Amino acid sequence: VSVSATSLVSATSVRGWDHSVTYMFTSTHLRTVSMTFSAVSPEPEADGSVLFGHLRGTVVGLRYYTGVVNRGEMVGLVRQPQNQHDRNAVMVANIYGNQVGHIKRELAAAMAYVMDNNLAKVEGVVPSGTNNSFTMPVMLSFWGKEEHKATVNEFMARRGFKLNTSGSGGATDLHIVLSFQLRNSFDNLFEGLMESKDGEKEAAKAVGTPLLPHQKQALSWMCARENKSGLPPFWEKRGELYYNSLTCFSAKEIPERVRGGILADDMGLGKTLTTIALILTNFHQGKPLPVEKCVSVAVCYFFQHLIFFTLCLNNYSSCEEASVFLEDLDFAAALGGSATDTGVKKKKTAKKATPTIGEFETTLIIAPLSVLSNWLDQFEQHVHPDVKLNVYLYYGSARNRSKKFLSSQDVVITTYNVLSADFSCKSKSPLHGIDWLRIVLDEGHIIRNPNAQTSKAVLDLKAQRRWILSGTPIQNSVKDLWMLLAFLRLKPFDVREWWNRVIQRPVTLGDRAGVQNLQTLVKCITLRRTKTSEVNGRPLVFLPEKTVCVEQVELSRTEREEYELARNEGRNTIRRYVAEGTVLRNYADVLAILMRLRQHCCHPDLLAKTLSELGAGATPAELRERLIEKLRLVLASGSDEECSVCLDSVQLPVITHCAHVYCRPCIAQVISTEQDTARCPLCRSEIKTSELVEFPQEEVEEENTPNSEKWRTSSKVHCVHCRSDSSIVIVLLFTREHGFTFVRLDGTMSQKKRTRVIQEFQSTAADSPAIMLLSLKAGGVGLNLTAASHVFLMDPAWNPATEEQCIDRCHRLGQKRKVVVTKFIVKDSVEEKMVEIQRGKQDLVEKAFGSTNSDRKTSRIDDIKALMEL
DNA sequence: ACCGCCGGGTGCC
């Protein structure tokens, strides 16, 4: 346990505190949890640990410490190897890190061995709390890797501490604790629901663009989250104390509330505008940001100097200039939103006159490079033209690194990379030396990897208020959330151990209360609307109608014959793999078979190429070529986009010689931990770092135009020809051209080229391309293709969400026309099967929380069987 | 009595 350094609370006497709670739960709940343990395969991660057993121990020396604990409270156990009385000492601390006592000597000696050798993690819960001032019992649970279970249990037993492994009987205390939490989480769930988010707030007058109702709601919610001093999730007032119902921790002081949260609205709902409105509307004490009025650049410049002199000389008085001054003041006040908000004068006075120059005045916005210009545009566009807002772009080698300068700005914008680069020389990073009023992380899910340098740099910033903007905050797994909570400083979850213990592990084990707590937690700090959300029966935003129709495609006689041939061949192969139990070992081959069938459905010409490439030939260069080709197929197919190590979507994809795709860092770690004979997690073939093949950086990007004279049509393509009129997006796996001006966007393109292509397509010029060929997985969610009103999905995706995302790129804010989506599905083919699997997948999304690695493997094999009708 | 018993001093690691 790493104990949080910030001991905000020195709790005092709550000894003997009594909760009048009826224990209405039987042992069923606990049994469910324990049974789940045995079903879970051992995982290297801490949150995949298995329970070794429980042990009742004693905490001693309570009277020497101030840390106080309640009945049922979770405690941390921390080794103190430096303790001068006993190098085996194990300290007991509450959630704020305040010491409660020590584990009794003999038990501590046994635990020290186990803990120091990383054989188990030990967690504690105090069933009775502090009843007297000397000792108290503690329920210890030992968690660790399966392979250490026997060692630990034997060792402890030899020392006279027999771990209770039955899950019942002696575990009653723990069970009571669990039930306790379950009940409380129910209560809080209702509280969370009652928290109203539907008030509206008008933006300050300095915001030049009128806000839509849902944006006013968001503004109201954000202001409330910054200003109100309510209790954070899971805290309640009990008498004189504040009590956390999850950890059962209580403290005399009011727990520090997170000032900020996650704005997780769908893209297109105006997160940027709302944030700008927040900056202008909610400065100190809930008042608008004092801004300078500025009629023209020249006046503004003059005006700034005037103020400067006024304040410097203090007794400056010139009738002529004073009158200008007053006029401007009035105007500024009017812009500020109310007569008492004395724009310029107040701000400048505050800044220059008080010793706290530049403290907590500036908002720092961190965004990916690709959206920097968007922020600048939006400030330009939405800030009232007569208002001068000091926005500084902290970017480029010539950036002004003066802390004084930066903290005198209203807004500083920078990128994650710049921040991270500055952080690497931390002492010199001006960004880390400033006390920001507010930090806004745009596309905040970028920091979801806590090991990343960028994440560390972000965590180290100081601020009063913190916001995360993200359309997809937890798309992948519960794990993603931790970093966000840590950034928001949501106590106690900003400490990894507590997060794992209270949320992460229960949720991964499928514990109901855990999932509920997670939901409550998220609900309290998140505002999320989708473009289909409604307020008072009205949709949030107006979007033109969208119709989706499925077009059944009949294959021609020859196409059908070819298809059946390929299918039978493939089916035999896969049937053999299934019988041998080697489906995963031959996964690349299986994928290739499926891919071939799907290509058959789209266009016969796609095949020849792939088939010829699968021919013999084994020089290293050829092997590499083929692996790259397979990697391309895997990435394009969307069938295997998740890395089996991290279970996230693949980042920096590499392909092994056994043709399985992983994130490079993930598989590199597997190889380094397994040392001599590293094996592929999927098929157990031997793998080496030197044999990992990456996608070539810039593939021959320009024009590999195929011979158009050889081009023949296919049934599917023919269907498209019949209905092409205005600008359309054709989403497809395999890109080819015929007869239209078109642009093409796929995953292998550089960022630069993508931008150019999108600009061309979105352009209103007469000669701009009418068609975009878009590969299914290309581009981020930010892609805006509103120039198109027709979407042709040429090839079904495995994941329905992927298709949705594609459609949403053109059915989004700014779309003026009706959107027609046509999905082409070849009758009686693998494509129809895929659609069936898609339907099933949607239910699975909800269950996915609890699903394990092996579940996913099984379901993948099941999918393949279904596709091949086996 | 090289014991038992009583009662005061004392008390984490």
Add this chain to the structure above:
DNA sequence: ACCGCCGGGTGCC
């Protein structure tokens, strides 16, 4: 700690 443990005072029935 309304305990246990220690060690001094004490000592038959």
